[in-house]
């Protein structure tokens with residue numbers, strides 16, 4: 001059996017996934033990235049291999065993705081997270097589709113055609129608004145763990161808006177609202193709504209919608225709000241948090257063109273097809 | 280790994296040309312041999328030269344601050360004076376540098392930017408240039424005059440050309456008074472001819488990039504456009520572009536590639552990110568992607584300048600400038616360039632502090648992408664304020680775009696087989 005792996009080196013977490021040739025997930029892992037991305041990548045990979053019950057020698061190819069993709073020294077190729085989240089989502093849901101990925105530090109919207117080919121992508125500006133960090137900040141102000149925000153929001157009965165989308169402004173606005181007697185559950189819900197609005201303003205959503213990333217993995221409220229606002233059933237595929245790593249494993253399986261500026265041939269930009277060449 | 284990029288031999292001549300210009304400026308100030316005028320980059324430089332002014336272009340100075348990565352040191356100084364972080368970072372870095380008593384021009388014997396006898400703006404590009412010049416005007420108590428240009432011009436009309444012509448003519452008495460001389464129409468004709476000749480050669484340099492593989496990129500262009508900006512109306516500009524053109528034509532004959540192994544070709548719209556020119560140029564080159572043309576470098580082609588009809592042709596070239604136009608003519612222009620340079624995609628730089636030279640905020644990328652059937656990329660950044668630019672995000676954005684284009688080509692190849 002041929003097996004493939006993907007490692008998603010994110011700024012917050014490093015994720016690894018091992019798949020078989022049909023794309024069946026055999027093992028996954030999520031570890032903190034910390035300061036040394038290379039070490040985190042090795043740890044995540046080793047864990048995923050152990051869970052898949054195999055060794056590095058059993059893996060036909062491993063590709064990297066994510067912010068630290070070039071730090072994954074053992075990777076045979078790399079693709080951006082824009083590619084891998086799209087690739088992973090398109091494996092589960094047929095295009096045309098729009099993929100929303102909300103990570104801890106960034107958010108992306110990726111549009112794919114009927115064949116799963118990328119049409120465009122949008123990334124959020126250099127700012128925490130519209131990313132998972134926004135929820136962390138809100139949870140901090142409410143004095144709870146981020147993971148508890150979802151349960152809290154479920155008790156919300158009154159709908160209102162946070163007027164600021166800036167993470168810092170929203171934090172202070174929240175304090176004012178608490179003093180004014182607003183219920184924490186309504187505030188938690190308002191925070192989700194604010195994040196949702198930032199995300200849906202990033203692009204036009206005109207196909208099926210798939211949501212990936214850590215935020216939707218742990219915050220079903222976010223998915224419900226997105227579905228309501230976009231008037232479609234937003235699909236959350238299996239392993240949403242590891243979707244980038246899963247996509248990288250698919251890229252390894254498919255032998256996608258690696259455009260990364262790596263040192264060896266497989267990763268070098270030389271593998272980018274020349275005008276008129278077919279790879 | 281791809282072979283290293285071939286450097287242009289003309290760069291030595293470029294350095295000499297630019298140094299001679301800066302030194303000339305310094306000498307005129309030091310020895311008081313000529314009056315000093317400041318001019319916006321697309322202001323009436325020919326007129327100023329004809330009146331014997333030495334001309335300083337603060338945008339060139341600000342670009343030096345950006346490229347030298349000192350801009351971010353000076354920005355807070357101007358912000359503290361009440362000049363917002365959201366306005367032109369050319370303006371704020373330049374004023375900040377002045378208040379800090381520092382300038383890269385000191386390498387050429389100047390003590391900071393040259394003190395102006397008059398500041399002459401043209402708002403065809405933005406309002407910020409006027410605010411910028413007025414700051415110095417108050418500082419030195421010297422006249423600030425200029426052209427208040429029509430903006431967002433659709434089809435260029437006689438009314439607009441007439442208006443700008445009259446405004447240009449109205450500058451003359453004030454400039455004559457400051458210069459202490461009368462305008463000599465023969466000198467104006469000479470300056471106009473010099474500007475037209477240099478512009479024609481610059482255009483030919485840029486269009487060598489229509490060749491596949493391209494001998495020249497947008498990043499080269501941002502460096503080599505120096506003389507087109509600061510020596511407009513002076514004979515040295517045409518001399519330099521003659522040299523550059525010869526080298527570029529030689530490159531096309533011998534197949535020297537600006538980006539070794541060029542595979543993809545892109546068009547750049549918007550300002551450069553001066554502090555990241557080399558990094559961006561390297562990133563694109565690593566992906567064997569040549570950014571072959573840009574609105575920015577093309578903006579110093581003034582093909583309608585006509586020495587036989589100086590006033591109206593100066594007015595026309597000011598009014599018809601890309602940055603002064605509405606989206607419809609801008610889109611037609613970019614469409615022409617996309618076809619001429621045969622590019623695979625368009626990069627729109629969303630320049631945080633320059634909405635005037637940012638064309639991605641009113642839906643243009645989507646419209647062009649749909650009409651031309653090629654993808655567009657939006658890159659967040661800034662001309663001089665590097666706090667608005669993320670290296671990592673830019674790299675992922677660019678790499679993701681290259682992947683998309685490479686996959687598109689691979690799919691087209693499979694379909695053709």
Ligand code: SF4
Nearest residue numbers: 367369404405407633
């Ligand atoms: S066009 Fe933009 S960068 Fe240039 S001076 Fe105006 S605001 Fe500044």
